[in-house]
Amino acid sequence: MKTGKRFFLFFLLFLTLGAPPxxxxxxxxxxxxxxLLASQNAGxxxxxxxxxxxxxxxxxxxxxxxxLSQNRLNLKLNESGRVSLPGNRIMKITPKGxxxxxxSLKLEIYKKNRKIFQTVVQLRNRSSITVGGPKYRxxxxxxxxxxxx
Amino acid sequence: MVSYKTNTRDWDEAELVLGLKEKDEEAYRELVRQYxxxxxxxxxxxxxxxxxxxxxxxxxxxxxxxxxxxFKGDSKFYFWLRRITINMCLNWxxxxxxxxxxxxxxxxxxxxxxxxxxxxxxxxxxxxxxxKELEKILQEGLKTIPEDARTAFIxxxxxxxxxxxxxxxxxxxxxxxxxxxxxxxQKLKRSISSLLDQGxxx
Amino acid sequence: MKKPSRNCDPVMVSCFFDKELDLADDASxxxxxxxxxxxxxxxxxxxxxxxxxxxxxxxxxxxxxxSIEKSLLETICRKKTPFGERVKEAVLSKKVWIPATxxxxxxxxxxxxxxxxxxxxxxxxxxxxxxxxxxxxxxxxPRTRQTxxxxxxxxxxxxxxx
Numbered sequence: 001m002k003t004g005k006r007f008f009l010f011f012l013l014f015l016t017l018g019a020p021p022x023x024x025x026x027x028x029x030x031x032x033x034x035x036l037l038a039s040q041n042a043g044x045x046x047x048x049x050x051x052x053x054x055x056x057x058x059x060x061x062x063x064x065x066x067x068l069s070q071n072r073l074n075l076k077l078n079e080s081g082r083v084s085l086p087g088n089r090i091m092k093i094t095p096k097g098x099x100x101x102x103x104s105l106k107l108e109i110y111k112k113n114r115k116i117f118q119t120v121v122q123l124r125n126r127s128s129i130t131v132g133g134p135k136y137r138x139x140x141x142x143x144x145x146x147x148x149x
Numbered sequence: 150m151v152s153y154k155t156n157t158r159d160w161d162e163a164e165l166v167l168g169l170k171e172k173d174e175e176a177y178r179e180l181v182r183q184y185x186x187x188x189x190x191x192x193x194x195x196x197x198x199x200x201x202x203x204x205x206x207x208x209x210x211x212x213x214x215x216x217x218x219x220f221k222g223d224s225k226f227y228f229w230l231r232r233i234t235i236n237m238c239l240n241w242x243x244x245x246x247x248x249x250x251x252x253x254x255x256x257x258x259x260x261x262x263x264x265x266x267x268x269x270x271x272x273x274x275x276x277x278x279x280x281k282e283l284e285k286i287l288q289e290g291l292k293t294i295p296e297d298a299r300t301a302f303i304x305x306x307x308x309x310x311x312x313x314x315x316x317x318x319x320x321x322x323x324x325x326x327x328x329x330x331x332x333x334x335q336k337l338k339r340s341i342s343s344l345l346d347q348g349x350x351x
Numbered sequence: 352m353k354k355p356s357r358n359c360d361p362v363m364v365s366c367f368f369d370k371e372l373d374l375a376d377d378a379s380x381x382x383x384x385x386x387x388x389x390x391x392x393x394x395x396x397x398x399x400x401x402x403x404x405x406x407x408x409x410x411x412x413x414x415x416x417x418s419i420e421k422s423l424l425e426t427i428c429r430k431k432t433p434f435g436e437r438v439k440e441a442v443l444s445k446k447v448w449i450p451a452t453x454x455x456x457x458x459x460x461x462x463x464x465x466x467x468x469x470x471x472x473x474x475x476x477x478x479x480x481x482x483x484x485x486x487x488x489x490x491x492x493p494r495t496r497q498t499x500x501x502x503x504x505x506x507x508x509x510x511x512x513x
Contacts, residue, residue: 055492059499104478117482117502121475129475130499174424181420194408203419210423287407305369306404312371331365334400 029095029103031073032146033083038062038132039139052144056130062139087136088112091143101125103147123147162226169217180210184227187308188234194303195238197292205237231308235300235318242296290340294333301326302333359383359390368397474498 036049039062045053046067053065073081073093080094089111096104102122109117109131121129126148133140160168160179168176188209192202212233220229294302301319304310310318312326319326366372367380384390473491475498480487484502491498 055495055497056499058492058494059490102476109482111504115482116504117480117484119480119500120478121498121500122478123475124472127474127495128497130497132499132501134504172427174427177423177427178420181423185419190408193411199411207419207422210419211426214423214427284407284410287403291404291407303408306401307408312369327362327366327371330369331362334365334397335361337400337404338396 026076027098027149029075029077029098029105029147029149031075031081031093031095031105033071033073033091033093034144034146035068035070035085036142036144037064037066037068037086037136037139038142039064039066039137049144052130056142064139065142068141085109085143086141087134089134093145096120098149103149105145105147107131107145109143125149163222166217166220166222166226169213172214177210177214180213184230185210187227188230190307191231191234191303192238194291194307195235195296195300196241197288201241205234205241208237209233232318235304239296239300286341286344289344290337293340294336298329298333298336301329302337305330359387359393361393364390364393365397368394368401472496475500 034049034052036046036052038056038060043064043066045065049065049067056062056065068086071083073083075081075093075095077095077097080092083091083093085091089109092106092108092110094106094108096106098104099122102124104120104122106120107118108115111134117131119131123129123145126146128144128146130142130144132142135141160176160183165176165179165183169180185206188206189202192205193199196202196205209230213230220226291299297319301315304315304318305312312323312330315326316323321329363372363376363380364384367377367384370377372380384394473496477489477498477500480500482502484504486503488501489498490501
């Protein structure tokens with residue numbers, strides 16, 4: 001029994017000290033991209049985006065906001081992630097750095113492989129920016145990009 | 150206790166003055182209903198400060214409450230109100246004469262009111278922006294007019310007063326009224342052209 | 352008023368626009384304007400300026416009188432009640448101090464336990480932007496200061512770089 005206990009302790013020690021050390025991979029920025037369709041007279045807004053809809057209603061005059069898709073990316077600095085968007089569009093996001101409570105993100109929007117828009121934004125931790133609004137199916141597309149780190 | 154019953158009676162001036170002298174609440178409600186907008190336009194045209202104009206109009210009505218017994222009825226009641234309003238505006242201008250008090254005028258009209266509305270069928274963001282820019286240019290242009298010229302100009306444009314009436318209110322002669330209004334128009338025209346030119350070259 | 356000269360006189364045009372000339376001068380200036388393109392243009396400018404100023408000021412002054420009415424009547428009501436009476440009423444009124452205490456306690460608990468700083472900065476700061484777009488508008492929502500970047504996707508041969 002005593003031998004068994006000792007062996008078990010040594011085993012635990014081995015696991016703790018002998019296991020390969022974790023490699024520090026730098027900060028990971030978690031990005032959530034929601035694609036919304038804002039339009040007039042297209043029925044009720046999606047309930048999942050109720051708080052966003054309330055914000056938009058204070059400055060935009062659309063009656064309906066529908067969540068079309070949602071994508072999540074976990075990116076290291078200078079690592080790019082791509083998201084397909086409606087209408088043959090692609091959004092490429094590249095975190096460029098973190099300063100204080102803001103992450104610097106490069107956002108590029110491509111349409112049919114041609115870059116049509118690019119911006120570098122300093123996005124506050126746990127907040128979002130909304131980019132819009134290409135015309136789409138009688139309304140306009142909004143891309144809400146949320147980040148946390 | 151304040152009551153908010155809607156008053157659908159039409160008050161003529163004599164009735165109103167009598168009601169005000171008797172401190173009748175309905176009369177004071179009618180006072181606000183009939184004159185608030187007109188007095189606000191004059192106050193705003195002179196001060197170009199929305200909050201201050203609101204305070205001034207409020208003070209004018211309070212002044213009415215306190216001094217209605219001094220109104221003898223020898224001129225129209227509105228003329229009396231207007232004179233009080235103008236005097237308060239001119240006093241305000243004198244107090245702030247040496248201070249640059251123009252706050253940044255946001256592109257939107259006010260908090261929660263008429264904020265820039267994008268992407269509607271009727272308005273593209275660019276059209277709305279241009280309209281807001283033109284309003285801003287007009288506002289800036291009005292600020293460039295010196296106060297005495299602007300006061301005469303506003304009384305003419307907003308209240309349609311004759312040169313004689315303006316002369317009497319401002320205690321200047323008719324010729325001075327004419328030249329101040331002319332000067333205000335020239336100044337406004339030049340400022341607007343200059344601001345529009347600046348906008349085009351940016 | 353000085354008599355109109357044969358040459359263009361902007362001051363006279365201004366007075367004419369304001370209908371401040373006597374009959375003879377008014378008729379004379381009217382005749383002149385009909386035959387003088389530059390004075391006619393001057394008059395049109397005055398009409399436009401006048402219209403724009405009136406529209407602008409009327410638009411800004413489109414206020415709701417209900418709040419002014421309420422405020423005025425409350426002030427009048429206060430003026431009618433003697434000061435001592437008002438103080439007594441305020442202090443002794445259960446309707447005031449019971450809810451006030453309750454609200455104060457709740458606020459104290461709220462701000463102690465759930466300290467939540469207000470949003471003081473915008474969600475995003477735009478460091479740069481460029482694109483084959485014809486226009487860009489940047490706005491911020493009033494409550495949470497969320498940044499919205501709106502671009503017009505129409506292809507523009509002159510590339511936009513900021």
